Amino acid sequence: MPQPRQHGTPERNRPGGPHAQNEPTGGNGLPEPTTPNGRAALEALLTEPARALFAFDFDGTLAPIVADPRDSAPQPGIVAALAELAELAGTVAVITGRGAATAVDLGGLDRVPGITVLGHYGAERWSDGRVAAAEPPPGVSLVRAELPGLVDASGAPEGTWIEDKGRSLAVHTRRAADPDRALELLGGPLTELAERAGLKVEPGRMVIELRPQGVDKGAALTSLVEERGALHVFYAGDDLGDLPAFEAVAALRARGVSGLTVCSSSEEVTAVADAADLVVPGPAGLAELLGRVTERIRGLAA
Template identity: 65%
Template sequence: MSLLQPTTESGRAALDRIRAEPDRAVLAFDFDGTLAPIVPDPRDSRAHPGAVAALRALAERVRAVAVITGRPAAVAVEYGGLDTVPGITVLGHYGRERWEDGRLAVPDPPPGVSTVRAALPGVLKRVGAPDGTWIEDKDHALAVHTRRTADPDAALELLRAPLADLAERSGLAVEPGRMVIELRPPGMDKGAALTDLAAATGAGAVLYAGDDLGDLAAYDAVERLRDRGVAGFRLCSGSTEVTELAKRADLVVAGPSGVVEFLEELVADLGG
């Protein structure tokens, strides 16, 4: 059974536009949970087998292929093997960083990041964060993971208010996700990054694929682009952990393996 069967009229229109005008199509993807399976330790994350080959094939057929991730751009490139995809743009830290053609543009982090870095261990100790809670330092952001704890959801709930308070005092934004709360610089999100990319490339159609709460901003951007005449397709890498995207998607597939199958079918449909 073909995966190229959107469940919404707008999704079908967008897929038709991508087929008809691939040279004006921009395809953008989240990394973790979309192109790469979720793993207990984010440092072990790698692209799903077949993902890079599919992206390479698509890059030869469409206007632009991009990855928009909360990770540092260089880390996503390394973990995904994305430097083998011709012309790909990797926007890290929700669009604050840009990797393209081997060149990396990274702004200075705001002072609040170092404030949070120093304060976070004490906050976790004070509130009694359970064993298995750990801090991921992303240089320009700090993420607190609960996936390794005995009750990840309860640990996340315990930490939500104290981390929000720390972020507010430090001038940072809170980004919730799958068993993680990230404290990061404000002023940029995946929606803004996708909108800028669509404008810079003159996109006539945009596809965005994601799996987590941070991808909702990109879904919002797809809706706004539709209002401007840009056909938009929202692909969800489905999971039982986060269901908010599935409710708004034009098509839901079974995790990163489903995303890869979808892309392989799209490549064939575009003359692969």
């Protein structure tokens, strides 16, 4: 289970953190974003939720990281919080590297009214129980055929295993005796295979994924904001694959859309916290934040 990182600036972002000047402000129990853009966006999200889009990564954000991703389950209470938010917000969406239907099944996300789930970084879309998807590129078949032999030949230790996600394949090292050494051994061969297959290498938390190029969470988020005509956007993520979505939020600001980026923090990745307007301590912290956001929206509307 990831723990909040113990160094750097996010300490002051945490709800109930030790710095008096960063205690929840305004008596609304909400933590304060560290950036002026983030503070303005939070205010806009609270006061005009019907024009807002709230989007979330799945693993490490809505669901704690577990040793085997097939065992993933949402943070207790967080799906109920999303369902309540969905009654107030223009759009609630999940944007994940997983297949869309897989995320819906693991998360019980069909309990959230009107939710849109973009899978495989936006190449798949689940809504109202249906999945729409483009054909996977041919390079995925090449990787599927060659990856088992390549992992064996790399000398990566026992416990290293391959997850076939359909449109992409991931090599996980979390269950290996030395996960970092396994990643080192795999890096070169996987990069070479990705180049031959015309795929992209996506490093993550004790995982390397080979997936189609030209799709990322930033493009997926931007398209959804445009489609929904959202004026305010909230995006929460925990891993390197979420940084393109953070960059998309920055680009949307230049077009007049207010944006708040939230990091679900872990010790494993610090780059996401450094880039975020607000850091919460993992999925549990995000669940608490969502509860407070909903409560505040209701309070303002009353």
